[in-house]
Amino acid sequence: MTAPNSLAVELQPPRPELYQCDVLVVGGGPAGASAAYWLASSGVDVLVVEKKHYPREKACGDGLTPRSVLQLEEMGLAAELSVHHRYRGLRTSAYGRTIAMDWPEHPGLPSYGYVITRAELDELVARRAEKAGAVVWQGAEAVAPLSPPGSADRGPGPVTGAAPLRPAGGAIVSDKARASFTEVRARYVIVADGSLSRFGRALGTGRNREWPQGMALRGYYRSPRSAEEYIDSFLDIRDASGRVVPGYGWVFPLGDGRVNVGVGLLSTKGRGSHVNTSKLMDEFVAQVPASWCLDPRTSCGTPFGGRLPMGFGVGPRVGPDSIVVGDAAGAINPFNGEGIAYGYETGRLAAATVADALAADEPGLLAAYERSLQDIYGLYYRVARAFIGVLSRPGLMRICVNTGIYNRSLMEWLLRIMGNYLRHDELGPAEVVYKAVVALARRVPEG
């Protein structure tokens, strides 16, 4: 632990044995911090518990798309973001060809993204939530829900000494620094504890293993190309014998002398789960053009990774007094592995729903969250899951990439579809293609 963090631990007041609030948010990543920001901004008494201390590392490509930027700017963070590395689009390489594409024009989204480390980004948003009025406890882990599924304790009921809050849910929170425990009583709990979601599992969530999940690994390198205007993706990783292996790679420029380098792959119905991501990373680093200067001497440390639960493959996402958001809900876009924006968006949706339920004193209103998810993402994610299911078949990905990389228009349509930049005000080729795929997806029953 570094000196500033230990100082932060020392300066934090001891936590009481019983703490009450309207809403407890478990996890202070993008989804939790966004939920807390929007709740606090509408005057709700909200506590976020984050088990680590900011700035904390998180395995990520650190790529913010225009979708993420919009959410951050709407949280009032435009100035803070602007000092980080801004980029204009995506450059894709495969089979010896490279296509650079600017982010598509869209009336509701900015035309730029940023690359910023998650250590910096997540602290920025948590501080923003705190400034808006949220209470943030760092080094505080929610170790067990107070009302797990089937518990007799479920449902609103007075607690000794409680304010007229009628707490229903909550958690036992451990204060790691002091080895003490606090019982947090809250009317509602927002579960934002990321891809492994142990707290969510204790509340009864589960992942549909038939649906796709990603796995990815990233590391930092010092590179003379750290200020590139595009983020780079590579769709044909090869082994030492030159054979294309399943997976994709990226190099995202941080603008501070470093680049974020990573590999990812999809596992659908067991396909892809046998691939060793560390080996894939070595193979990728060995094939990235020499101009990036990626080698052991420029490496900033051992890479590490994580899972990408996608397509809303985790549920149920609404309980009697809880809502599940971000990776804990499997909110990642299956088309492109983007999860930060969907964390911000689902956190914001959950905040609006919980604020309504609190205002009306009606827990039944939580069900509106699931309806909103279905309205906004349901069909799009269904199409994405079908697309990914097809692409993860051996050989098919290769054929598609090999066809697409020779056709700029096709690649631009794909960027628009896969990045979720479809326009509702204008029917361009990408929208026409998407509509046709939707019509097909509606006919195919899902497993």
Ligand SMILES: Cc1cc2nc3c(=O)[nH]c(=O)nc-3n(C[C@H](O)[C@H](O)[C@H](O)COP(=O)(O)OP(=O)(O)OC[C@H]3O[C@@H](n4cnc5c(N)ncnc54)[C@H](O)[C@@H]3O)c2cc1C
């Ligand atoms: C290698 C890799 C690369 C990726 N690259 C990108 C990218 O470039 N762009 C993009 O948009 N997405 C990317 N993603 C996906 C993105 O990282 C996630 O979708 C995003 O972090 C989800 O945010 P979240 O808030 O739901 O979860 P997280 O960011 O995982 O936050 C969860 C938080 O909860 C805390 N926590 C967990 N359990 C508890 C508990 N019991 N009590 C208290 N706190 C707890 C954790 O410490 C953590 O801070 C990548 C993922 C991986 C693995």
